[in-house]
Amino acid sequence: MITLMQFFIFIGTTILLFSCVPEVKKDSVALMSDSQRGETLVAECMLCHSNKEAQRGPILHGMEMWYLMDQLEKFRSGVRGKLASNRSEYLMGVGARKIKDDFELAYVANWFSEQDPLPAIRTVQGSLEEGKEYFNQRCASCHGGNGEGNRLLNAPSLQRLEGWYFLEQMRKFRSGERGYHPQDIGGQAMAAASQEISDRNLRNVVAYCVDAFGPEEELSNRDRLAPNKSVKPF
DSSP, rough: OOHHHHHHHHHHHHHHHHHHHHHHHHHHHHHHHHHHHHHHHHHHHTTSSSSSTTTTSSOTTTTOOOHHHHHHHHHHSSSSSSSSSHHHHHHHHHHHHHHHHHHHHHHHHHHHHHSOOOOOOOOOOOOOOOOHHHHHHHHHHHHOSSSOBBBBGGGGOOOTTOOOHHHHHHHHHHHTSSSSSTTTTHHHHHHHHHHHHHHHHHHHHHHHHHHHHHBBBOHHHHHHHSSOOOOOOO
């Protein structure tokens, strides 16, 4: 039989033991859950935004966080990605709407901004001398002499852009497929600035930017597998 005194001693000891167990903070559990959500989104983004030759999206590694956040918010809100004729942006708009809240948006943008830049295959050829001259005349005042960008002017860095993507976006600015929305201030400025640029000048300036301060060059599979001392790949 347990006496009344033994019962009270048992209850007191139990309360003391439980009071010594560290409290699990709800915030910590929530943070772990948020991180898992962010990691899942990053994994989905990497299906397209890597340096694989069959990719559909540009490499984002090392881009500025403010610019990535700005563009993701535009896709999520519909400022970008509403034109079905612009297929790549339309698909990106669909993907961006999977971002549920500001935390997920900031997590993805921060993750890519903290990654080391990836090398890229050279895809655009042009006159580097003419491209440099054109860049210094028309582009450097906003994007900087080395393409470093200027956030105060809403001008992103050009140092992480692959040639094919750079050229494609300039053509879309020129055609009105990008920079058409009244809330896309930076996009509208670029659309206006690109109206009179010829295809030749576009190729020259893109080739120059990539060569002068763009991503490190990566060999394509064709160039990597070409026989030694061969003029042509095969």
